[in-house]
Amino acid sequence: MNPIALLPWQSVAALLAAIVALAGLPILPDGMAPASTALVFLLVLTGALVPLLRLPTATESFVLFAAAHGPVYLLLSGITGHEGQAGLAFFALVAASWLIAWRLVTVLSLARPTSRPMGTLLRLVVPTLFGVWLLLLWEAIVRGAGIPFILLPPPSLIGVRIANSLPILAADVQQTIFKSVFAGYFMGCAAGFSVAILADRFVFLRRGLMPIGNMVSALPIIGVAPIMVMWFGFDWPSKAAVVVIMTFFPMLVNTVAGLTAAGSMERDLMRTYAAGYWQTLWKLRLPAAAPFIFNALKINSTLALIGAIVAEFFGTPVVGMGFRISTEVGRMNVDMVWAEIAVAALAGSIFYGVLALIERAVTFWHPSVRGG
Amino acid sequence: MTDRLRDKIIPVTVILAAIVVAWYVGSYAMNAPFQRDLDRRAGVTSTTWEFVVKTMSQPKPTLPAPHQVAVNFVENTFFRKVTSNRSLVYHAAVTLSSTVLGFAFGTVLGILIAVGIVHVVTLDRSLMPWIITSQTIPILALAPMIIVVLAAVGITGLIPKALISTYLSFFPVAVGMVKGLRSPEIMHLDLMHTYNASAGQVFWKLRVPASVPFLFASMKVAVAASLVGAIVGELPTGAVAGIGSKLLSGSYYSQTIDMFAALVAxxxxxxxxxxLVGLAGRITERVMGARPA
Structure with missing residues (x-):
């Protein structure tokens, strides 16, 4: 049987890309030693042909891992300092190693993990590889095509920038996240929660507030930011006020919806126990509402960050993430902007992740947690 | 009918009225100190009622009274030429155009991603966690950079703003569509299997119809997000046109009434x-033969 037919399509495409690269040699006019060029080709060929050997999944994954990341490492270290000189061969080889990485991810996705920790590891590795390759391709394209760093800096430069300006970033995080976001988030969520309990107690209030709350969630509330800046001044209270307004309604709507989640059977049971309103609320209905409340907390974590950062576009003291983004854009220091965005993304993910962990601990009884 | 009156119309009206009353009280409380200052400097003594009226007719109040906002809004919406720079219709149209363009891009992109995730295992495993993570990222912070960098390349006008709207609107659509395309039950999929249906047939005849309610639900979220993106996208362009720029120029010159009117718009x-999206959804479902629940 034709061996090509036995190969998965990613390997065939990687082989084709390697042939194209051969035609387009050298990889760089100067800067790549012949030895490393040969090594790149060798690794790509290994990666493309390894599916033929029918190795066990683990071994094959290791070979593919080396065959995908070795060449791209050599290529990237070759292009550094020679930006914009890359020819057809460079891009063809990057594409070939990307295809091998794709093959690796496919192998890992189809793998049947033998134990639970292995399964967790696989679930983490696959998306991590995807993220890493996004950065690698970004780096390769920016450096290879010689895109001016002022337009789109490569990830490595952004990393250097983060490492070099840690004090500034820390001050910005302190101002924006620890002062504005946290203060506003806690006040907004607490207010939304309290009003939701009130609305639950008084049916008239609930009937009046719910349609309004649902409508407000569609409005561009972020527009109140300049007004809040005018009222509360440039420092963090104005940002916290924006965050309070943005987080109030999701909390209200979700909590009220959650308080109706307890079944009538359970409520009847509480009534047969002669439980009062507050006892029923505390022991039955609030725990039943927990998934909804945590949903609101998670939505609000993102909204709070957005609210605080955008509010800083309208005026701040000379510190803060939104301030830094808007001023550094003006000075065309795009790498600092990306550093700030990376930090914001990290902070947002940590915020969300912590909430998700607390949720798992609190709603351990819920099917979505138990089943997983 | 009386049920509707009792359960919805009366409570909502009462709450709205309470909000308006609170607004008037608030605007008196917030404007009074400045007005007192003005009166003292001018040496005017006024009765309580005159004073209250004065707090509600300042040209640049801290919190404008509802009727001031309403007058400004009506004036700038209905009594100005649509092409005038002061017309709210003009600004709303500018914002609307980038919202709709970004929303269209975002919806198409979201649907494509969802189809890919449902059909390719590799994408499901590798892309889905990133889609969820990306929702935790304050992507709006990118707005000024996208605008400035694209302007440096020579792309200005509608496209950069629409790109920000696209960013914000494709997440809800992608997540909702993945849920929708996976919503057919095993039994229905098995039925298609017994009919010897191909993957394409399962997709077009079962998955797509099943996903339509999810699509419209997530499109409602997406269109609201898209509007936010368009408004924020107008901020760094230096207040040329649009509701966002109206807010920004209002904040430069302390034109609170203008800002509130822009917010209302x-x-x-x-x-x-x-x-509109909700209506389109209901019409589509009726055309596809759904019965009112």
């Missing part, structure tokens, strides 16, 4: 867009 646009 933005809210009306949002409500119109969401209702």
């Amino acid at each position: 933005g809210s009306i646009v949002a409500i119109l867009l969401v209702s």
Whole structure:
């Protein structure tokens, strides 16, 4: 049987890309030693042909891992300092190693993990590889095509920038996240929660507030930011006020919806126990509402960050993430902007992740947690 | 009918009235100190009622009274030429155009991603966690950079703003569509299997119809997000046109009444867009033969 037919399509495409690269040699006019060029080709060929050997999944994954990341490492270290000189061969080889990485991810996705920790590891590795390759391709394209760093800096430069300006970033995080976001988030969520309990107690209030709350969630509330800046001044209270307004309604709507989640059977049971309103609320209905409340907390974590950062576009003291983004854009220091965005993304993910962990601990009884 | 009156119309009206009253009280409380200052400097003594009226007719109040906002809004919406720079219709139209363009891009992109995730295992495993993570990232912070960098390359006008709207609107659609395309039950999939249906047939005849309610539900969220993106996208362009720029120029010159009127205009646009998407959803479902539940 034709061996090509036995190969998965990613390997065939990687082989084709390697042939194209051969035609387009050298990889760089100067800067790549012949030895490393040969090594790149060798690794790509290994990666493309390894599916033929029918190795066990683990071994094959290791070979593919080396065959995908070795060449791209050599290529990237070759292009550094020679930006914009890359020819057809460079891009063809990057594409070939990307295809091998794709093959690796496919192998890992189809793998049947033998134990639970292995399964967790696989679930983490696959998306991590995807993220890493996004950065690698970004780096390769920016450096290879010689895109001016002022337009789109490569990830490595952004990393250097983060490492070099840690004090500034820390001050910005302190101002924006620890002062504005946290203060506003806690006040907004607490207010939304309290009003939701009130609305639950008084049916008239609930009937009046719910349609309004649902409508407000569609409005561009972020527009109140300049007004809040005018009222509360440039420092963090104005940002916290924006965050309070943005987080109030999701909390209200979700909590009220959650308080109706307890079944009538359970409520009847509480009534047969002669439980009062507050006892029923505390022991039955609030725990039943927990998934909804945590949903609101998670939505609000993102909204709070957005609210605080955008509010800083309208005026701040000379510190803060939104301030830094808007001023550094003006000075065309795009790498600092990306550093700030990376930090914001990290902070947002940590915020969300912590909430998700607390949720798992609190709603351990819920099917979505138990089943997983 | 009486049920509707009792359960919805009366409570909502009462709460709205309470909000308006609270607003008037608030605008008196917030404008009074400045007015007192003015009166003292001018040496005017006025009765309580005159004083209250004066706090509600300042040209640049801290919190404008509802009727001031309403007058400004009506004036700038209905009594100005649509092409005038002061017309709210003009600004709303500018914002609306980038909202709709970004929303269209975002919806198409979201659907494509969802189809890919449902059909390719590799994408499901590798892309889905990133889609969820990306929702935790304050992507709006990118807005000024996208605008400035694209302007440096020579792309200005509608496209950069629409790109920000696209960013914000494709997440809800992608997540909702993945849920929708996976919503057919095993039994229905098995039935298609017994018919010897191909993957394409399962997709077009079962998955797509099943996903339509999810699509419209997530499109409602997406269109609201898209409007927010368009408004924020107008901020760094230096207040040329649009509701966002109206807010920004209002904040430069302390034109609070203008800012509130712009907010009202933005809210009306949002409500119109969401209702339109909802209406389109209901019509589509009726055409496809859904019965009212």
